[in-house]
Amino acid sequence: MNIQTSxxxxxxxxxxxxxxxQTQTAAKYxxxxxxxxxxxxxxxxxxxALGRIYVKMQGLDLPQGTKTVGTYCVMAPQELIYAAGAxxxxxxxxxYTAFSIGEDIAPRDACPLVKAVAGFKQTGxxxxxxxxxxxxxxxxxxxxxxxxxxxxxMCDVMTMHVPxxxxxxxxxxxxxxxxxxxxxxxxxxGNRITxxxxxxxxxxxxxxxxxxxxxxxxxxxxxYLIRGSHTMAIMNAAAYMPADRxxxxxxxxxxxxxxxxxxxxxVTTKKLPRILLTGSxxxxxxxKIPLLIEEMGGIVAAxxxxxxxxxxYDPPVITDDSFDGMIRALANRSLRPCPxxxxxxxSQRLYRLKQLIADNHIQGVIYHVLRGCLVYDFEYKRIEExxxxxxxxxxxLESDYNEEDVEQLRIRIEAFIELIKLRQAPEKRxxxxxxx
Amino acid sequence: MRxxxxxxxxxxxxxxxxxxxxxxxxxxxxxxxNEHLGELKFFxxxxxxxxxxxxxxxxxxxxxxxGTGIPxxxxxxxxxxxxxxxxxxxxxxxxxxxxxxRDTDPVSRSILGYICQPCGAxxxxxxxxxxxxxxxxxxxAFELKVQGRSIVTIDIPPxxxxxNAKVIWQRQMQSMMRAVSQRTGVRVTRRAVLSAVQRVSRxxxxxxxxxxxxxxxxxxxxxxxxxxxxxxxxxxxxxxxWTFRLQALTQRIYHLRMQMPFARNDRPCVLLMGxxxxxxNYKIPFLIRETGLEVLDFADQTAVKNSLICGTDMFIGSxxxxxxxxxxxxxxxxxxxAFVNNLxxxxxxxxxxxxxxxxxxxxxxxxxQIEYDFELERFERLFSAYxxxxxxxxTDYQYQDVEQLRIRLEAFSExxxxxxxxxxxxxx
Numbered sequence: 001m002n003i004q005t006s007x008x009x010x011x012x013x014x015x016x017x018x019x020x021x022q023t024q025t026a027a028k029y030x031x032x033x034x035x036x037x038x039x040x041x042x043x044x045x046x047x048x049a050l051g052r053i054y055v056k057m058q059g060l061d062l063p064q065g066t067k068t069v070g071t072y073c074v075m076a077p078q079e080l081i082y083a084a085g086a087x088x089x090x091x092x093x094x095x096y097t098a099f100s101i102g103e104d105i106a107p108r109d110a111c112p113l114v115k116a117v118a119g120f121k122q123t124g125x126x127x128x129x130x131x132x133x134x135x136x137x138x139x140x141x142x143x144x145x146x147x148x149x150x151x152x153x154m155c156d157v158m159t160m161h162v163p164x165x166x167x168x169x170x171x172x173x174x175x176x177x178x179x180x181x182x183x184x185x186x187x188x189x190g191n192r193i194t195x196x197x198x199x200x201x202x203x204x205x206x207x208x209x210x211x212x213x214x215x216x217x218x219x220x221x222x223x224y225l226i227r228g229s230h231t232m233a234i235m236n237a238a239a240y241m242p243a244d245r246x247x248x249x250x251x252x253x254x255x256x257x258x259x260x261x262x263x264x265x266x267v268t269t270k271k272l273p274r275i276l277l278t279g280s281x282x283x284x285x286x287x288k289i290p291l292l293i294e295e296m297g298g299i300v301a302a303x304x305x306x307x308x309x310x311x312x313y314d315p316p317v318i319t320d321d322s323f324d325g326m327i328r329a330l331a332n333r334s335l336r337p338c339p340x341x342x343x344x345x346x347s348q349r350l351y352r353l354k355q356l357i358a359d360n361h362i363q364g365v366i367y368h369v370l371r372g373c374l375v376y377d378f379e380y381k382r383i384e385e386x387x388x389x390x391x392x393x394x395x396x397l398e399s400d401y402n403e404e405d406v407e408q409l410r411i412r413i414e415a416f417i418e419l420i421k422l423r424q425a426p427e428k429r430x431x432x433x434x435x436x
Numbered sequence: 437m438r439x440x441x442x443x444x445x446x447x448x449x450x451x452x453x454x455x456x457x458x459x460x461x462x463x464x465x466x467x468x469x470n471e472h473l474g475e476l477k478f479f480x481x482x483x484x485x486x487x488x489x490x491x492x493x494x495x496x497x498x499x500x501x502x503g504t505g506i507p508x509x510x511x512x513x514x515x516x517x518x519x520x521x522x523x524x525x526x527x528x529x530x531x532x533x534x535x536x537x538r539d540t541d542p543v544s545r546s547i548l549g550y551i552c553q554p555c556g557a558x559x560x561x562x563x564x565x566x567x568x569x570x571x572x573x574x575x576x577a578f579e580l581k582v583q584g585r586s587i588v589t590i591d592i593p594p595x596x597x598x599x600n601a602k603v604i605w606q607r608q609m610q611s612m613m614r615a616v617s618q619r620t621g622v623r624v625t626r627r628a629v630l631s632a633v634q635r636v637s638r639x640x641x642x643x644x645x646x647x648x649x650x651x652x653x654x655x656x657x658x659x660x661x662x663x664x665x666x667x668x669x670x671x672x673x674x675x676x677x678w679t680f681r682l683q684a685l686t687q688r689i690y691h692l693r694m695q696m697p698f699a700r701n702d703r704p705c706v707l708l709m710g711x712x713x714x715x716x717n718y719k720i721p722f723l724i725r726e727t728g729l730e731v732l733d734f735a736d737q738t739a740v741k742n743s744l745i746c747g748t749d750m751f752i753g754s755x756x757x758x759x760x761x762x763x764x765x766x767x768x769x770x771x772x773x774a775f776v777n778n779l780x781x782x783x784x785x786x787x788x789x790x791x792x793x794x795x796x797x798x799x800x801x802x803x804x805q806i807e808y809d810f811e812l813e814r815f816e817r818l819f820s821a822y823x824x825x826x827x828x829x830x831t832d833y834q835y836q837d838v839e840q841l842r843i844r845l846e847a848f849s850e851x852x853x854x855x856x857x858x859x860x861x862x863x864x
Binding site: 106107108109110139141142143145146147148149150152159161163164165169170173176177180341342343344345346372374375377378379380381382 | 535536537538539540568570571572574575577578581582589591593594595598599600601604607773774775776777803804806807809810811812
């Protein structure tokens with residue numbers, strides 16, 4: 001056997017090991033979601049989408065010939081991608097296996113999300129990455145900036161400069177970036193973006209936003225109609241489904257939730273502490289934190305992460321219905337209301353958190369920091385101080401995609417939930433859970 | 437209550453002592469190693485006056501620049517002498533420890549520490565110019581704003597080939613000039629811009645001459661002293677006097693070179709690059725010397741900036757044109773890791789490598805400055821093409837890892853010596 005053949009065999013073995021481990025992890029988390037009681041009717045399409053990408057390791061379920069455009073942040077407007085006849089796919093990953101491969105490529109202190117992205121791209125085994133005609137990387141942090149350069153050596157990448165402030169000049173500059181993005185999309189897809197196709201793009205995403213806003217309204221109800229982990233699965237699936245299909249599936253979930261509300265049927269009769277999850281994104285299959293919260297007797301009543309509601313929460317407001325007006329609306333939507341810590345002054349996030357706390361009757365906040373995600377870590381102190389004034393306890397959980405810290409996290413989350421329960425009026429307290 | 441106040445006082449004193457002993461130690465060592473060079477004393481005094489708390493109290497800087505990425509010509513033209521905060525002090529970290537997260541890089545922490553230092557310069561009326569070159573800088577800018585300080589943020593477009601990038605940078609430079617001009621009450625004129633460009637260019641030319649003349653002559657001036665002299669530009673409050681003194685130092689070194697034309701070079705020559713080494717934390721250059729290596733060149737953002745000398749073709753045109761040109765030149769040659777691809781640094785390093793006298797590279801990464809780590813791979817490819825070994829050295833401003841670093845550097849030094857012997861054997 002010559003050296004080349006033995007290297008090929010070795011590579012094949014490595015690939016198989018990667019595929020096996022990757023699918024096992026994803027399948028495990030999917031199973032945990034399915035086994036969690038209280039899932040709403042109509043959630044299956046979301047599980048299917050997640051399973052298709054991570055367990056079956058297939059590309060997006062799309063008609064043949066449809067192009068996909070990979071995005072690494074919610075600031076790349078989906079409307080433009082639909083207008084170019086392509087389908088957006090969020091490529092931020094929460095996969096531990098890819099993360100461990102990425103550790104050999106990216107620096108040790110890079111955040112796990114970036115390592116996972118680098119790992120997937122390096123293996124070349126995930127169709128969802130390999131199928132992309134173009135990848136767009138909005139530069140929101142140092143790691144994303146450098147990973148854009150790294151990806152640029154492997155595939156067609158467009159870097160998008162996200163300004164650190166949100167003045168009128170910055171909005172104008174972002175508008176011109178969106179025009180450049182439109183040009184790049186036209187080149188990648190071979191389709192022209194016209195007024196009509198852009199309006200269609202708005203309609204597609206608008207439908208999803210409308211359903212999402214109804215979903216959020218139903219989710220707010222107290223006692224709860226749906227668990228936070230199921231909500232996270234739904235929100236994560238949005239990354240791998242065309243907006244209209246996702247909206248139609250969400251519509252079915254909303255119908256079932258309305259039915260539950262009418263029948264007074266809630267996911268639990270107990271008064272569980274309502275937790276808000278904020279900080280670094282929680283990306284499938286790394287759902288260990290929401291699952292731990294709900295296993296420990298809390299409920300994720302709201303999440304402020306960018307893989308959650310933030311991605312589609314704010315609709316674009318068109319004040320001028322020309323083509324330029326629509327592009328301007330996208331730029332405004334991407335920058336002005338965004339509570340991403342990429343902005344130097346991110347007081348917006350504090351207002352948003354306070355609003356979420358009030359709307360969802362939040363009793364405690366879990367602040368998730370992915371190891372190496374400095375921008376979120378910087379904002380923790382101020383948020384802790386401000387929420388302390390409101391009497392809301394906050395806990396900072398630092399983690400990565402590794403599963404070895406699960407027990408440690410479990411103890412901390414359990415203690416936090418106990419603390420919230422002790423602060424509740426005695427008649428509202430529930431028994432401590434001992435078995436799951 | 438009294439006890440509490442006493443505790444606070446003793447903690448402030450402790451921090452001040454660490455800070456003071458750090459810069460005094462560095463200055464003493466530099467002086468001790470280069471005692472025969474009387475001309476060096478001016479630069480040591482400059483650093484002492486900048487660092488000393490008592491002297492600092494008299495400083496009331498109008499424009500404070502964080503980092504070295506801003507073209508100072510524009511600030512000088514607007515009537516302010518820039519006061520640079522470039523970090524570098526382990527002692528100053530103590531004043532920012534409670535404000536920033538644990539993983540923040542030491543440069544940013546040190547800069548913030550200088551600002552929050554209780555007995556440092558008086559920044560109450562200062563305008564802070566903050567280039568948002570990293571995540572930490574972005575958040576420090578906000579922290580300063582929360583503290584009620586006046587700030588001007590400069591966002592750095594990360595992709596130089598983006599058609600709007602230069603325009604965005606130029607617009608921000610103009611806003612910055614307007615803000616400085618409002619603060620100083622000095623109107624920006626064409627003559628002021630021209631004069632500033634000429635003064636800065638003269639300084640850079642003097643620095644270039646100094647670095648060329650002293651290159652490879654560690655028997656006359658040590659590598660750390662060369663680095664220190666280059667860095668003292670950011671500590672002076674009078675660049676004309678600094679330039680004049682540097683010219684005198686260069687002259688002296690030149691004469692010494694003439695007197696001792698042959699220098700025995702038994703130390704392997706290395707390039708020191710990556711995270712910038714900033715006064716007073718000189719543990720890396722000191723260690724390099726102690727382990728038998730010689731730093732031939734330095735390659736970082738500041739070194740690239742110092743190499744930018746404006747030609748006479750830049751001195752023509754209107755005031756607006758001059759400002760635009762200065763902004764463009766500074767942006768297109770900025771070698772900070774704030775870019776997707778740091779081409780400026782790559783070009784600079786490629787040119788250094790092509791000289792053919794670099795035997796090894798010490799790639800310095802400060803903990804938390806992850807961008808340098810990302811860039812390493814590309815540089816490794818470049819160096820491997822020339823057969824130059826690269827040594828990655830990760831550290832922070834603490835002095836506890838010195839012995840560990842020494843062992844690693846000694847091993848690298850031995851390897852380079854061995855490589856040299858092998859080359860000689862091959863030649864024979």
